Amino acid sequence: xxxETFLLICLAAILCAGAIYLVRSRLKASHRxxxxxxxxxxxxxxxxxxxxxxxxxxxxxFQQELHGCIQIFLDSKEFVGCSxxxxxxxxxxxxxxNACLLLLTRNIRDFPGFKTILIYPDTYHVPQTSQKGDxxxxxxxxxxxxxxxxxxxxxxxxxxIRGSKNEEDGFNVVLHEFxxxxxxxxxxxDGLPILREENSYSxxxxxxxxxxxxxxxxxxxxxxRVIDSYGxxxxxxxxxxxxxxxxxxxxxxxRRLPKLYKQxxxxxxxxxxxx
Numbered sequence: 405x406x407x408e409t410f411l412l413i414c415l416a417a418i419l420c421a422g423a424i425y426l427v428r429s430r431l432k433a434s435h436r437x438x439x440x441x442x443x444x445x446x447x448x449x450x451x452x453x454x455x456x457x458x459x460x461x462x463x464x465x466f467q468q469e470l471h472g473c474i475q476i477f478l479d480s481k482e483f484v485g486c487s488x489x490x491x492x493x494x495x496x497x498x499x500x501x502n503a504c505l506l507l508l509t510r511n512i513r514d515f516p517g518f519k520t521i522l523i524y525p526d527t528y529h530v531p532q533t534s535q536k537g538d539x540x541x542x543x544x545x546x547x548x549x550x551x552x553x554x555x556x557x558x559x560x561x562x563x564x565i566r567g568s569k570n571e572e573d574g575f576n577v578v579l580h581e582f583x584x585x586x587x588x589x590x591x592x593x594d595g596l597p598i599l600r601e602e603n604s605y606s607x608x609x610x611x612x613x614x615x616x617x618x619x620x621x622x623x624x625x626x627x628x629r630v631i632d633s634y635g636x637x638x639x640x641x642x643x644x645x646x647x648x649x650x651x652x653x654x655x656x657x658x659r660r661l662p663k664l665y666k667q668x669x670x671x672x673x674x675x676x677x678x679x
Contacts, residue, residue: 439479440472440513448497455498457571458505458651461679466508473504476513484556486524495523495561502568502578505651506586509673515585517554526562549577551584553593574632574649583647587640595639599671608667615664616642630656651676 444452449471452459462470477500483491499521507513529544548563559577567576586597595612599605616639622628623636630653635645649657650668654677658665669675 439475442475444471451494451497452501456501456568473507473513474500482519483521486522489523489525503582520556522558524560527560549581551581557581571652574653576648579648580644583644595643611663611667
């Protein structure tokens with residue numbers, strides 16, 4: 405075989421692979437568009453109205469957009485019950501509706517990079533070890549949820565439904581854990597998600613850094629009000645709990661933390677304080 409023949413074969417293989425990729429991409433896009441345009445049933449909407457209090461505040465245009473995102477979400481994610489949990493349509497719709505609030509007005513209608521959502525019946529416990537001096541201390545940590553980097557999300561159904569039905573307590577474990585999934589799309593989980601505009605990063609870094617330092621001070625002084633104090637753990641957790649408060653305590657955040665509110669409003673493309 406001559407060099408020219410070998411190069412032609414390689415070129416043909418590359419072109420063939422490219423064509424296959426293009427066809428698959430178009431088929432996937434077509435499939436997702438059909439899902440997005442597919443209406444939820446009245447029974448499904450009734451479940452969302454009952455369980456997702458934030459849904460009732462959404463403007464009609466966002467409710468319709470949310471329906472499409474939910475259809476794509478349910479098609480692309482797999483729910484797995486743990487500790488004898490039976491996965492129901494109520495669980496799937498409640499999780500999907502809360503998670504998809506983070507996708508409103510976005511071009512990307514899904515959370516790529518993972519597939520599985522593990523559901524426990526209620527707050528679950530995980531063994532941990534911590535270091536105290538030279539001693540390694542073992543203890544058990546109760547959790548409402550967690551997001552594994554490039555892996556599944558774990559949720560407590562009891563905590564999901566409690567937070568989802570109360571839209572003003574600033575606690576929504578689904579928003580929290582799926583905010584982590586947005587965060588990790590920027591290669592690392594560091595509290596800096598992929599922003600909508602390239603020229604937004606410097607302002608985001610300046611505001612979030614300043615707000616995080618002020619937040620840590622308020623927490624240490626016992627003067628924190630709007631954002632859950634757990635956010636003082638790290639910039640990663642600060643972004644996640646700030647997301648919870650942005651959707652569940654928007655008027656308080658806009659009034660007390662206007663710079664932070666603006667950054668999150670620009671990022672999520674919505675203005676919940678005016679819903």
